[in-house]
Amino acid sequence: MAIWDFVKDAGKSVFGKAEAAAPATPAAPAPAEAPAQDDTQRKVAALKAELRALNLDGDDVHLRLRGDTVIVESKGADREVLEKLILALGNIEGIAKVEADLPAGAPEPVFHTVKKGQTLSAIAKEHLGDANKYAAIFEANRPMLSDPDKIYPGQVLRIPS
Template sequence: MDLFGFAKDVGRRVFGKESEADEKIRAMLEADNPGIQDLDVKVENGRVAISGTATDAVAMEKAVLMAGNVQGIEAVDASAVTAPAPVEEVEYYLIKSGDTLSKIAKTFYGDANAYPRIFEANREVIKDPDLIFVGQKIRIPRQVA
């Protein structure tokens, strides 16, 4: 995952002026500890570039989603993040009006009660399974056959 697009006008408000965005987004990522060592964050014109060494592919994916689901960010470049190859296939989903985690679980897994799997895969992005918002991008781990 090198460049990932996001809805610029939705998401969690983390910074007021872009001049403070580098530090605010880096602090947010470090606070929720997505597993990236030597993390560096640069924000310019609504685009975030992150660099560092991820403990695994999931840590990199979560860092990208955390940074991208910030209001004012429209793209995240993770090409400078070193990470091991993914061990699980994931799909990315853009939340639409009327979605719930149960509805998304029913669509992807055939079982609305499987929503905790989606919540756990996105715990750093979704703080409450009942509070998701239109335009938010999340990870959907593939169901193991």
């Protein structure tokens, strides 16, 4: 499996507050592992809900969470969908790494981490040699991007080949 790094403190907040997931009334004492396991299950459910909202939640997409790392398994997704899954999950606040297997023989994807003050045009000039190709980067990152002017520092974008 390949591992991609993301900015853990940047991205969309989907987990909410841990206190919000806690029961309002005290329950019977549980084993020490139960709270951590419940929190992990809650976070995986939030990740799956985000993928569902982006229409990236195929039946064969399975997620596991290990600390701040998401492991993505999908046998039926093509390369483009897998790259979008990696980005959609990695660009969530609290996620630092995403592990996934890309199809064998495929070249490594090109990702770009947005720096303060950058625009899609500047990124297109840097990677594609032409600022006017910003629309290609925008399209390569749909549905995660809804507006080419709404990118933020720390966000990781997919650069089309």
